[in-house]
Amino acid sequence: MSITPNSVEARDIAYHMHPAVNLRKFEEKGGLVIESGDGVYVYDNTGKRYIEGLAGLWSVAVGFGEKRLVEAAAAQLQKLPYYHSFNYKTNGPSVDLAELLISIAPVPMSKVHFTSSGSEANDLVAKMVWYRSNALGKPEKKKIIGRIKGYHGVTIAAGSITGIPANHTSFDLPLDRMVHTSCPSFPHFGEDGESEEAFTARMLKDLEDLIVKEGPETIAAFWGEPVMGAGGVLTPPKGYWEGVQVILKKYDILLVADEVICGFGRTGKMFACETYDIKPDVLVISKQLSSSYMPLSAIMMNDNFYQPIADESDKIGVFAHGFTASGHPVATAVGLENVKIIIERDLVGNAARLEKTFLDGLAKLAEHPLVDSSRGIGLIGALELTPWEQEGAGAAALAVAEAIQEEGCIIRNIGEAICFCPPLIITAEQIEEMFAIVLRALNKVAETR
Incomplete structure (x- = not known):
């Protein structure tokens, strides 16, 4: 590609630092x-x-150019372009979208908390897991299990739960309270002569062995995408999710389902948790929630997860967490209209x-x-x-x-x-x-x- 001086390509190279590229190669070839x-x-x-x-x-x-989403954004910008959800305040679109999400959740959920990206959402869930363990008087129960090739974002906690080496190298990640179990991709990691059922059994044994080694009393949660997206679209082997849930229940470990990629129809069900009969304590969603027309993500949590956190906030006096754009009215207005389109069409x-x-x-x-x-x-x-x-x-x-x-x-x-x-x-x-x-x-x- 030839790059004309002062073209948008040349100015991009000069001024714009891109994510997920070799920065030196980008300086040479542009994008x-x-x-x-x-x-x-x-x-x-x-x-x-x-x-x-x-x-x-x-x-x-x-798809691109959906007029209903453009109109939803424009209408909300005119009515209320911004407001926060701090200090007992809210806005209409956030309430409406939270109600709709609870109504379509794959398992009974109690509350919805909005953030702006999947990384941000997963990072917050990790903080909430630790907060909840403290609320329950279990300060030692803080470790989180991710999976090799799993992807949950690139912020410090979410990037540590992620199991992709490139997201760790030179960033001083993962944090030491994050551990990783085997990647359940039968085509990649099945052994010669091993059946899919035997592979699943080995993956489950790896998980339980890790839990026992680390100490069940130290492990708070397990993170998993129903289908591993950024790891290369890796589908689970037969019986895997059923077995994982049995193990987590046995050792009192929370299940966080990351449906940032899978949610809102990607697997042929509204949520991939329905496809694989997964019953999470927490569900993380983003991307197709707003079709990425606006930065938006959400955390859906069940009552078992929420109640200890609420109790702790009452004890301390505040749930001292928040982002400026959490529940942004334009983002949630677009998300609300987007989910309506997915359902209506x-x-x-x-x-x-x-x-x-x-x-x-x-x-x-x-x-x-x-x-x-x-x-x-x-x-x-x-x-x-x-x-x-x-x-x-x-x-x-x-x-x-x-x-x-x-x-x-x-x-x-x-x-x-x-x-x-x-x-x-x-x-x-x-x-x-x-x-x-x-x-x-x-x-x-x-x-x-």
Whole structure:
């Protein structure tokens, strides 16, 4: 890409520090400037069109350019552009959205607390877990179990629960009260000759062994995504979540389900907790909550989790936590309208109905010589590429992802996988269009091998 002096690309390189890049490489090559969007498509500043095969960052459920969300934001900006939720104050959209979320929760929930990102929400839940243990007179019960390849954000506590080395290296993470158990991805970590059932049993044994080693009295909570997203779209093996919940109940350990990616229809149910029969104490949601039109996340908690925290705040005199933008009226107004659209247009049903088309398309692409296998559920999936051993880890996925972008589709490469998570409004025809682009890109890369 040639970069014209004083162009937006040149000014981006000069002034804008990007997340999730090699900063030196970015200084050399710059990035793609997306200028507009419509439905499942986005357009760069040259007018080139792309299918957004990752829904932005796993998040734009209702597609780009949804007028109802624009109108909801504009109306709220005119009425009350900002107010806080400190000191016994609130605003209408936050109350309305909290009520709606409680009504659609996959298990009975008691309260909703709003924040602005999944990282922020998971970080706060960790603080609340510790606060609750103190309230219960169990100051030693503070450790949190995450999973290798699990992703829960990049703030200090959430980044420590995350189990991805790149999010720890040189950041002095993880914190020492965070421990990690095995990654339950059968395609990646199953042993030769091991059945899926035997693999699940081994994963559960690893978890229980860790709990016993650390001391059950020291462990407060277990964090898990129903489907591991940023780890590479890793679906759980049969019996895994059922077994995890038995173990956590045995040792009185809280279950925090991170549905930042999975929530609001991605797996073909409103929540992936329904897909896998997970009954969490706390549910963390973001991304598709507002289709990322506004920064918004929420923590839903059951009464067992909430009541000790409320008691402790009464004892101390205050729950001394809060963010300026918690329950921001414009964000919650947009979130409220977004969830209404998901329900009214049956976008959850659309994901369920298109699951076969989507997964069959991935399976067909898995027949390509560059591809090892496919996986997924609902409208989230991945192709695992055959590694290019001599060129380093992830080289094949990076080359294919770049070729896919050149051909007119945006996806994400993670390790040896290329991952897909299109807007929930996508049609069967658009899925076929997306996979036709991917096939052209695979063929293009294959020609150079």
